[in-house]
Amino acid sequence: MSKFNFTRRAAMALTATAMVLGSSVAALAEDWKPQKPVEMVIMAGQGGGADRIARLFQSIIQKENLSNMPILPVNKGGGSGAEALRYLKDKEGDAHVIMATLNSYYTTPLRTDIGVDIAEFQPLARMAMDTFVLWVNADSDIQTLDDYVAAVQAAGGEWKMGGTGTGQEDSLVTAMLEKEFGIKHTYVPFKGGGTVAKNLVGGHIDATVNNPAEQMGFWQAGKVRPIVAFTPERLAVFPDVPTASEMGHDIVYWMQRSFVAPKGMPAEAVAYYTEMFEQLAATEEWQTYASEKALVADMITGDELQAYFLEERSKHDTILNSMAESS
Amino acid sequence: MDTLALLADGFATSLLPLNLMIVILGVTAGLFIGAMPGLGSVNGVAIVLPLTFIVPPSSAIILLAAIYYGAMYGGAVSSVLLGIPGASTAVATTFDGRPMAQQGKAGLALIAAATASFVGGTISVVLFTMFAAPLADVALAFGPAEEFALVLLAFTTFVGLGGDDVPKTIVMICLGLVLSTVGLDLISGQPRLIFGDLPGFYSGISFLVLAIGAYGVGEILYTIEKSRTSPTVTPAKITFKELGAGLRAMNRMWKTMSLGSFLGFFVGMLPAAGATPAALMAYGVARQTSKQPETFGTGNIEGVAAPETANNAASTGSLLPMLTLGIPGSPTTALLLGGMVMWGLVPGPMLFIEQPDFVWGLISSLYTANFAAVVINIALIPLFVWALRMPFAVLCAIVMVLCIVGGFAPSQKLHDVWLIIAFGVGGYLLRKADYPLAPLVLALVLGPLMEKSFRQTLIAEQGNVLAFFERPLSATFLCLAIVFFIWPLVGLLFTRDHKDHPHVPSKRPKFARTKKT
Structure with a gap:
């Protein structure tokens, strides 16, 4: 087994060397094209923010013909994304699988030993940073953070x-709230933000820290009320909603929306997908969606993205440890 | 009527020549996709999604709706002909559809399935047209407690309503529940029952793998054993006379079909439930209200009609939370949702107000797609039935290939193929021992949903079990579930005194389910 890995790694190293010596990455990217439909694994269930955004990317890619093969989204939301991470690990060397991530990309392997090291995966592109807002049902009397x-x-x-x-983004923001104000919630986990939104409107839960995109439909219908945003500055779509930091409470949290590939994806394929996402970032549809849904479209790729992932992983390690101590 | 005017506008769109052509193409493609085990409407819609960007959004959604509908009809085809449910929604159709095919009445069963689907589709679309907006509130009233109660009710309609061996049914439900816990726990993210550290089990055991194994492979093994001396597959014929007879037979089943339609629509509408529990519940209820419950499972045409009306009605119903709440009820509706986001439509409460053209175009296309599907389906029945005339030795090999390919295709893991073979052998042995397979499959489909909603409720209510009875909707469902569970026991006492009581299922431990295959 190890021998096999070694030869494969050696072969890859040779390919990489040949690539550097030979022609530019862009030229090679034009040589390689997907040979079959590309599977887009989504680390969350249907209807949540991660799901919607991944499906939006899929639609734009196909509409603008950014890929010659169809992109097939597959939801693997089980176990806070552990299912998807394990799946990606098993796809080592596969050039036809990409995965849409959220923050559970680093938190899940930190919390549970699922035998996955994200440093091994191949980063492709970070498309955006999503924001968090505290929501209550519009029928509630709550108007302010106080x-x-x-x-x-x-x-x-x-x-x-x-x-x-539990242990995913929403629960981290909840923990930050609890720490800052010395309060205690009963945290009820659901499969995705879409279901959470429905349960808030139906009165089955009292509050949520959903992303704006997950709550937009109900907000427009006047069924939910934003209380406070966990961003450094006010969001353009909710100019009247204060941020926690302007009220003197330092709670800022982002959700990254990125794409990664399995370990050992051929370099030409990595170049192909990176270019695909760069083209995607420039489309009008994406720009419009990002501004309407209060996303910060801040794209980074390659090594810079890997460095970001590793830094976020160590940050989250600290947050999770402090959560474990306090509880 | 405002609604009617809007609907008329919608029809003006959906009856354009281009759109009519799209409906016919979509329905035909959907039928074949649905009829292949392992290829469901999800794949169909996913493959076609890119095509939809070359036509206007209203035509695109019509195409997707047509495939969705076509696949719903097609699911019954493999259930009846091969005994393999192509999708989880068609499980209940195998219970009586397969025995009918074995008795040489495959044509009749398919006609029943097509007609029933049409009735279910039509009634549900009418309900959708009239009550879409107010019904969204009903869907909102469903929290975790209600979901749990509903799933429990779906289970009890099976335990209680059957005239089978109740202990064996319960054993199979428990086995199914154990299988459903394999994989990563939804709430804590911990792996469970992964047999050491087999990565293949991390994603759990999919319904399709169990159904193809237990029904498809198990069925082949069982038939081979039984037909060692003489092949038992009855060549089925289909004539216009039979078609007429089939339609007349359907005419007598209005009660079953309207029950199935309403039940299907309402259960399908609830975001968590969907078409599978709807079809199973409709089957259970039809059996209970029937005058001859013991004939269910042996090729009773009502046993085909009930689940088929319900699953089609539910597929319409599941569009409702998708459009009004933005929550897809099924993987296919999730794809439709993705398409809508692309076209700049925001699903949610405002969609009906801001985008009436789109919404009513979609609703009217459901009428046309439904009509096209029944016509095309009935026209193709002779072709489907013809497949059964193959010599058994050939058919058996083809079905085996379909089973393996169908099980491998969705996940592309060899792990699943081994599982299919294991379930096939297991299913064959269980069948020989007279254990019913349906509750096993039902438990695997509904188990995760039941567990999750149960735990969510307990977390939210600080561990108070009585919370399930404090909410009116969930209390009602739970009481119904208890009634359904106790009914057969009461019935057993009654049979001794009043032998002719029409509503009492007769207690014949072995009869009904074992003849089902």
């Missing part, structure tokens, strides 16, 4: 905060 804190305190630990899986 009202909210008072209401949670009054509920004596029984305030139902809905979100994605």
Whole structure:
């Protein structure tokens, strides 16, 4: 087995060398094209922010003909994305699998030993940074952050905060809120942000920290109310919603929306997909969507992205450890 | 009527020549996609999605709806002919459809399935047209507690309503529940029952693998054993006379079909449930309300009609949460949702107000797609039935290939192929021991949903089990579930005194399910 790996690695190294010596990456990218439909693994269930954005990318890629083969989205949301991570690990060397990530890309392997080291995966492109907002049902009396804190305190630990899986982004933001204000929630995990949004409107939970995109339809219909945004500056779509930091509470949290590939994807394929995402980032559809849904479209690729992933992983390690200590 | 005017506008769009042609193409493609085990409407819609960008959005959504509908009809074809449910929604169709095919009545079963699908589709689209907006509120009222109660009800319609061996049914449900926990836990993210560290089990055991193994492979093994001396596949014929007889037979089943339609629509509408529990519940209820419940599972045409009306009605129903709440009820509706986002449409409560053209174009195309699907389906039945005339030795090999390919295609893991073979042998042995397979499959489909909603409720309610009874909707479902569970026991006491009581399922431990195959 190890011998096999060695030869494959050696072959890859040779290819890489040949690539550097031979022609430019771009020229090679034109040589390589997907030979069959490309599987786009989504680390979350259907209807949530990650799912919608991945499907939007798929649609734009196909509409603008950025890939000669269809892109097939596959949801593998089980176990806070562990299912998807394990799947990607098993696809080593495959040139026809890419994965849309969210922050559970680093938090899930930190929390559970699933035998996955994200440093081994091949980063492709970070498309955007998504934002977090605290939402309550429009029927509730809560108008401000102070009202909210008072209401949670009054509920004596029984305030139902809905979100994605325990240890995922939503639960981290919830933990930050709890630490900052000394309050306690009952955290109810759901499969995706879409389901969380529905349960908030249906009155089955009391609050959520969903991304704006997940809540937009209900917000436009006047069914939910944004209370506070966890961003450094106010969001253009919600100019009247204050940020936590302007009120003196330092809670800022982002969700990255990126694409990665399995370990050992051929370099030509990596170049192909990177170029595909660069073209995608420039499309009008994407730019419009990002501004409407309060996303920060800040693209990075390659080594820079890998460095970002590793830095975020160590940051989250600290956050998770402090969460474990406090509970 | 405002609604009617809007619908008329919608028809003006969907009846354009281009759109009519798209409907016919889409339905035909969908039929074949649905009829192939392992290729469901998800694949169909995914493959076609890029094509939709060359036509206007309204035509595109019509194409997707047509494939969606066509695949729903097609699912029954492999259930009846091969005994393999092509999609989880068609499981219940095998219970009576397969025995009918074995008795040489495959044509009749397919006609029943097509007509029933048409009725279910039509009734549900009418319901959708009239009540879409208010019904969205019903979907919202469903939280985790209600989901749990509903799933439990779906289970009890199976345990309680059958006249089978109840202990064996319960054993199979438990086995199915154990299989459903394999993989990563939804809430904590910990792997469970992965047999050491077999990565193949991380994603759990998919419904398709179990169904293809237990039904497809198990069926082949069982038939080979039984037909060692003489081949038992009855060549099926289909004539216009039979077609007429089939339609007349359907005419007597309005009660079953309307029940199936309403049940299917309402269950399908709930974001978590969908068409599979709807079809199974409709089958259970049809069996219970039937005058001869013991004939269910042996080739009763009502046993085909009930689940087929329900699964088509549910597929319409599941569009409702997708359009009004932005929550896809099934993988296929998730793809439709992706398409809508691309066209700049924001699904949610405002869609009906801001994009009436799109919404009503879609609704009217459901009417045309449904009509086209029934016509094309009935026209193709002779072709499908013809496949059964093959010598058994040939058919058996083809079905085996379809089973393996169909099981491998969706995940492309050899792990699944080994599982299919293991389930095939297991299914064959269980069948020989007179264990019903349906509850096993049902438990695998519904188990994860039940577990998740149960735990979510307990977390939200601080571990208070009584919470399930404190909410009106979930309390109602739970009480119904208890009634359904106790009913056969009461019935058993009653049979001793009143032998002719029409609603009492007769207790024949072995009869109904074992003849089902």
